[in-house]
Amino acid sequence: MKIAVVVFPGSNCDVDLYEALHSVCHADVEYVSHRATSLAGFDAVMLPGGFSYGDYLRSGAIARFANVMPAVVKMAQEGKPVFGTCNGFQILTEAGLLPGALKHNDSQRFVCKTVALEVVNNHTRFTSKYQEHERIQLPIAHADGCYVASEATLNQLEEHHQVVFRYADENPNGSLRNIAGITNERGNVLGMMPHPERAVESLLGNTDGLRVFQSLLANGSVKA
Amino acid sequence: MKQAMTPEEIKERRPYLDWSLTEKEYNYIADKLLGRLPNFTETGLFAAMWSEHCSYKKSKPVLRLFPNKNARVLQGPGEGAGVVDIDDGQAVVFKAESHNHPTTVEPYQGAATGVGGILRDIFSMGARPIASLDSLHFGELTDATMQRKVANTVKGIGDYGNCMGIPTVAGETTFDPCYQGNLLCNAMSVGLMEQQDLQSGVATGVGNAVMYVGAKTGRDGIHGATFASADFSDENATQRSAVQVGDPFMEKLLMEACLELIHQHADWLVGIQDMGAAGIVSSSAEMAAEGHSGMELNLDLVPQRETEMSAYEIMLSESQERMLLCVRRGHEADVQAIFKRYDLDAVTIGRVTDGHDYVLYHDGEKVCDIPVASLTDDVLEEPSAEREPARIKAAQQAPVWQPVIDNPGQMLRRLLAQSTIASDEVLTQQYDTQVRTSTVAGPGSDAGIIRIRGYHKGLAMTTDGNGRFVYLDPEIGGQMAVTEAFTNIIASGAEPLAITDCLNYGDPNDPEIFWELHHSVQGMATACRVFDTPVISGNVSLYNENNGQAIYPTPMVGMVGLIKNLDHVIPSFATHAGDLVYLIGTTGDDYAGSELQKMLTGTIAGQLSPINLAKIRDAGHRLHEEMVNGHVSAAHDVSEGGLGVALAEMLFDAATGMNLNLRHLTAAQLFSETAGRLIVTVPAAYQAAFTVTLGDDARLVGQVTNTHWLELHLQDAELNENLAELAQQYKEALPCQLKSKD
Numbered sequence: 001m002k003i004a005v006v007v008f009p010g011s012n013c014d015v016d017l018y019e020a021l022h023s024v025c026h027a028d029v030e031y032v033s034h035r036a037t038s039l040a041g042f043d044a045v046m047l048p049g050g051f052s053y054g055d056y057l058r059s060g061a062i063a064r065f066a067n068v069m070p071a072v073v074k075m076a077q078e079g080k081p082v083f084g085t086c087n088g089f090q091i092l093t094e095a096g097l098l099p100g101a102l103k104h105n106d107s108q109r110f111v112c113k114t115v116a117l118e119v120v121n122n123h124t125r126f127t128s129k130y131q132e133h134e135r136i137q138l139p140i141a142h143a144d145g146c147y148v149a150s151e152a153t154l155n156q157l158e159e160h161h162q163v164v165f166r167y168a169d170e171n172p173n174g175s176l177r178n179i180a181g182i183t184n185e186r187g188n189v190l191g192m193m194p195h196p197e198r199a200v201e202s203l204l205g206n207t208d209g210l211r212v213f214q215s216l217l218a219n220g221s222v223k224a
Numbered sequence: 225m226k227q228a229m230t231p232e233e234i235k236e237r238r239p240y241l242d243w244s245l246t247e248k249e250y251n252y253i254a255d256k257l258l259g260r261l262p263n264f265t266e267t268g269l270f271a272a273m274w275s276e277h278c279s280y281k282k283s284k285p286v287l288r289l290f291p292n293k294n295a296r297v298l299q300g301p302g303e304g305a306g307v308v309d310i311d312d313g314q315a316v317v318f319k320a321e322s323h324n325h326p327t328t329v330e331p332y333q334g335a336a337t338g339v340g341g342i343l344r345d346i347f348s349m350g351a352r353p354i355a356s357l358d359s360l361h362f363g364e365l366t367d368a369t370m371q372r373k374v375a376n377t378v379k380g381i382g383d384y385g386n387c388m389g390i391p392t393v394a395g396e397t398t399f400d401p402c403y404q405g406n407l408l409c410n411a412m413s414v415g416l417m418e419q420q421d422l423q424s425g426v427a428t429g430v431g432n433a434v435m436y437v438g439a440k441t442g443r444d445g446i447h448g449a450t451f452a453s454a455d456f457s458d459e460n461a462t463q464r465s466a467v468q469v470g471d472p473f474m475e476k477l478l479m480e481a482c483l484e485l486i487h488q489h490a491d492w493l494v495g496i497q498d499m500g501a502a503g504i505v506s507s508s509a510e511m512a513a514e515g516h517s518g519m520e521l522n523l524d525l526v527p528q529r530e531t532e533m534s535a536y537e538i539m540l541s542e543s544q545e546r547m548l549l550c551v552r553r554g555h556e557a558d559v560q561a562i563f564k565r566y567d568l569d570a571v572t573i574g575r576v577t578d579g580h581d582y583v584l585y586h587d588g589e590k591v592c593d594i595p596v597a598s599l600t601d602d603v604l605e606e607p608s609a610e611r612e613p614a615r616i617k618a619a620q621q622a623p624v625w626q627p628v629i630d631n632p633g634q635m636l637r638r639l640l641a642q643s644t645i646a647s648d649e650v651l652t653q654q655y656d657t658q659v660r661t662s663t664v665a666g667p668g669s670d671a672g673i674i675r676i677r678g679y680h681k682g683l684a685m686t687t688d689g690n691g692r693f694v695y696l697d698p699e700i701g702g703q704m705a706v707t708e709a710f711t712n713i714i715a716s717g718a719e720p721l722a723i724t725d726c727l728n729y730g731d732p733n734d735p736e737i738f739w740e741l742h743h744s745v746q747g748m749a750t751a752c753r754v755f756d757t758p759v760i761s762g763n764v765s766l767y768n769e770n771n772g773q774a775i776y777p778t779p780m781v782g783m784v785g786l787i788k789n790l791d792h793v794i795p796s797f798a799t800h801a802g803d804l805v806y807l808i809g810t811t812g813d814d815y816a817g818s819e820l821q822k823m824l825t826g827t828i829a830g831q832l833s834p835i836n837l838a839k840i841r842d843a844g845h846r847l848h849e850e851m852v853n854g855h856v857s858a859a860h861d862v863s864e865g866g867l868g869v870a871l872a873e874m875l876f877d878a879a880t881g882m883n884l885n886l887r888h889l890t891a892a893q894l895f896s897e898t899a900g901r902l903i904v905t906v907p908a909a910y911q912a913a914f915t916v917t918l919g920d921d922a923r924l925v926g927q928v929t930n931t932h933w934l935e936l937h938l939q940d941a942e943l944n945e946n947l948a949e950l951a952q953q954y955k956e957a958l959p960c961q962l963k964s965k966d
Contacts, residue, residue: 009473009476009477009480009566009567010387010473010476011389011478012387012388012389012476012659012660013389013659015661016659016660016661019661020661023677049659050389051386051387051389051472051473051476052473053473054387054472054473054474055387055473056473061298082592109379110379110382110386110654110655110656111653111654111656112382112653112654112655112656112657112658113653139658141386141657141658141659143386179420181875195658196662198658198661200661201661203664203790204658204661204662204663204664204675205664205674
C-alpha cells in the first residue's frame with residue numbers, strides 16, 4: 001500500500017505523519033506537494049495538521065482550492081482511504097468530503113493537551129484494531145476544533161455509524177455531541193481533530209494512536 | 225526625493241536627540257568619522273546602528289567578562305546564534321532575545337514578533353528550529369490590564385510558534401510589581417544542523433549580489449532599535465509605530481525557502497543574515513563589515529508595500545519576515561527561482577563593492593556615502609560610571625528576617641497558590657508542545673527534552689532567572705541564575721553544554737544600574753567558568769524602566785544540555801512506591817528574596833549566602849554518573865518555594881506520596897531557597913551503589929509511598945497533607961487570578 005502525505009505551504013505535521021508511517025510502521029509513504037495535480041499510483045492519501053495557507057481566514061478555506069484537491073476528491077470517490085487530522089480534517093470539511101464544519105474552540109483559545117476518547121465505531125478501515133467503546137488517550141492541538149453540523153446531519157451521522165471518535169471525559173472545544181472524528185457515509189474518508197500520529201512511540205509517552213495506522217495498513221486492500 | 229532636513233538644519237535643530245543619539249556622538253561622527261555634517265538619512269542610520277540594541281556600546285565592556293569558548297563551541301557570540309558540537313557531525317544552535325518594550329506596549333504583536341525574530345536568527349545559521357522556550361515576567365495580577373497583557377502575550381507566542389510548527393517546550397513565568405510598567409518577554413530558540421551547513425552573516429566578493437528576500441517593507445517598526453534603547457514613560461507609552469506586526473505563515477515560507485537554499489545550493493550563497501533590529505541597515509552594514517567589503521544598494525529596488533517611503537524609512541523599517549543574502553554573481557536567477565516557488569520576493573538590491581564605503585541610492589540620488597566601519601565598529605564607547613546602591617550596604621546592617629512557622633501544611637498550601645509558583649498549565653496549554661513529534665518532556669518538567677531523529681540522543685533545555693536575588697546581591701544572584709539552569713539540566717539526565725542569555729536591566733546611565741549589570745554579569749561569568757558552560761550567544765535589554773522606576777536586574781539564562789543516550793532521561797515525577805528519597809545539597813536559612821518572604825512580608829530584603837559552585841558542580845557530575853548507571857528513577861530541582869513546594873511538584877502527577885524524616889530541618893527551612901539543591905529518588909536495589917558515588921552529597925530522608933499523601937517529620941512540626949487537595953490549589957490558582965475582576 002502506497003500512501004501520499006500532502007504538503008501544503010503551511011503544513012507542519014507533515015513530518016509527524018510521514019515518520020509515523022515510515023519509521024514506526026515501515027509503510028511505503030511519500031510526500032506530495034500541494035501543487036501536484038495527480039495522485040496516480042497512490043492507494044491512500046493523508047492530509048496533515050498545520051496552517052495550510054496561514055489560515056487567517058477560516059481554517060482550510062483556501063486549501064480546498066489547492067491544485068492537489070481534485071485528485072484527493074477523486075480518490076475519495078474511488079473509495080480509497082482518505083485521512084485528515086486537525087487541519088486535514090478542517091480541509092476535508094471545507095472541501096465537502098465530510099459534513100459539518102470546525103469552528104473556533106468555545107474557550108476562544110488554542111489548546112494543546114492529551115484527552116480521553118471513546119472509539120465509537122471500530123468497524124472502519126481506520127479503527128478495526130481497536131475494541132468497540134475502547135477508551136484511548138490522544139493529543140489535541142488546535143484553535144478551531146469545535147465540530148458543528150445541523151441537527152439533521154448529526155442524527156444522520158449517528159444513524160449511519162459515522163461518528164468514529166468522541167471526547168470521553170471533557171469536551172475540550174465545544175464540539176456538538178462530543179464529536180472528535182467522523183467518516184463519510186461510505187466509510188473511506190476519516191477526519192479527526194486529535195493527532196494519532198503524535199501517539200505512536202513509547203519514547204514520547206503514548207502509543208494509543210498507533211492502531212489507526214496499523215488498521216489502515218492491514219485493511220489496505222479491503223474495499224470499503 | 226529630497227531629504228527632510230539639510231545637514232545644517234540637523235546640526236542646528238538636533239532631531240537626532242529624539243532618536244537617542246547624543247550631541248557628543250553626533251559631533252564625533254561629523255568631526256572625527258566623516259569630516260563633514262551627515263545628511264538626514266545618514267544621521268538616522270547612525271542613530272539606529274549606535275543604539276545600545278545594535279551596538280552594545282554600554283554593555284560591551286561587561287560582556288567581555290563572559291567565557292565563550294570550550295572544546296565544543298563552534299561559534300560564539302557575534303553571529304545570528306551560537307553553535308555547539310553535539311557529535312556525529314551535528315550541532316545545536318541557540319540564542320535568546322528580548323522583546324520587552326514592544327510586548328509592554330502591544331503584548332500580542334510584541335511577543336509574536338519576538339518569537340519570529342529569534343527563529344530567523346536560528347535558521348539564518350543553517351539550522352532548523354526544533355524547539356522554543358520563553359521567560360516571561362509580568363506585574364501582579366491585580367488589575368484587568370495586567371490580566372489582558374498576560375493573555376495577549378501568551379497568545380502572541382502561541383500563535384506564532386504554533387503556526388510555524390515549532391514546539392514550545394519549556395519556560396518560566398513570574399509575577400512581581402517591579403514589572404508592572406515594563407514587562408519582560410524573552411524568547412529562546414533551539415535549532416539542529418549538520419555542521420557542514422553552517423552559515424555566516426558576511427558579504428564578500430566584489431560584484432556579488434546583495435539580495436532581499438521575504439516580506440515587503442512597510443513603515444512598521446521604524447526606530448524599533450532606538451525605541452528599545454530608551455526608558456518608558458507615560459509620555460511615550462503610545463509609541464505604537466515602533467511595534468512590528470508578525471505573519472508566521474510568511475515566516476514559515478521564508479524558513480523553508482532559506483533552508484532549501486542552504487541545504488541544497490550552499491555554493492550559490494556567500495552569506496545570510498536576518499533583518500532584525502534596524503532592518504536593512506543593520507543586516508547589510510554588518511554583513512559588509514564582517515567581510516571587510518564595501519556595499520552599494522539601490523533602495524528603489526527594495527520591495528515596498530507602502531508608497532512614498534523615504535530612504536530613511538526604508539532603511540530603518542523593522543518589517544518582519546525578511547532576510548538579506550549575499551549571492552554569488554550569476555546565481556541571482558537561481559535563487560529567485562527557489563523563492564518564487566514559495567511565493568516570496570527575491571530581489572537583487574545591490575552589490576558588494578571594492579573599498580570600504582557604504583553607499584545608498586534612492587530616487588536617482590546618492591543619499592548615503594560613509595565608511596562601513598563607521599556604522600559598526602567606530603561606535604563611541606564611553607566608560608560608564610558605577611556606584612554600589614545604598615540598599616546593598618543597608619541590607620548588611622539590617623536584622624536578618626527569620627520566619628517562624630507553626631503550621632507548615634497551611635504555609636505550603638498558601639505558597640502553592642502564589643502566582644509565580646502555581647501551575648502555569650493554563651498558559652502553556654496554549655502552546656503546541658508536541659508538533660514535530662520529538663518532545664520527550666515538555667512544560668512541567670525541569671527541562672524540555674527533544675530527541676534527535678536517527679540517533680538515540682537528545683537535547684535538554686531550560687530558561688531560568690530570578691530578579692529578586694539579583695536585586696539583593698547582583699554577584700550571588702547572577703551565580704544563582706546559572707546554578708538553577710545547571711541543576712535543571714542535570715535533573716533531566718543531561719550534560720550541560722553552554723548557555724545563552726538575555727540581560728534585562730534598567731537605564732545604564734544610572735551608575736547604580738550599571739553597577740548591577742557589571743556585578744551580576746561577573747557572577748554569571750564565574751558560575752559559567754565553574755560549570756564549563758560558556759556563553760555562546762545572547763542579548764542585552766537595557767532601559768527597562770517606567771516613569772523612572774527600574775525593574776529588578778533580571779538576567780535570564782537559557783541552558784542546553786546533551787543527553788547521549790535517551791535511555792537515561794530522568795523524569796521529574798516520583799512514580800515508584802518504595803523508591804528511596806535523597807536530598808542533594810545542604811539547606812540553610814535562605815529566606816532573603818524567597819517566595820516565603822515576599823508572601824509573608826510583602827517585600828524582599830536581606831543578604832544572600834555565598835554559593836559553593838564547585839561543590840554543586842561536583843555533586844551534579846556524580847549524580848549524572850549515577851543517572852547514566854541507571855540508578856536514578858526521578859529528579860527535581862529545588863527552587864521557588866523551597867523543598868516543600870519541590871516535593872509536592874514531584875508527586876502531583878503521580879499516584880504516589882512520600883514519607884520523609886526531615887528532623888534536621890525546621891518548618892521554616894522547608895521553604896528556604898538555598899541554591900543548587902535537588903530531590904532524587906533511587907530504587908532500593910541501587911542504594912549501595914548510589915551511596916558510594918554520592919557520598920556526603922546525598923542524604924537519605926525516606927521513601928516514596930503508595931498513598932497520595934505528603935508526610936514530613938520536621939524538627940519542630942509535622943506536615944501531613946493530601947496531595948490531591950494540594951494539587952487542586954496548585955492548578956486552580958493561576959486560572960482564578962487571570963479571570964478579570966472588573
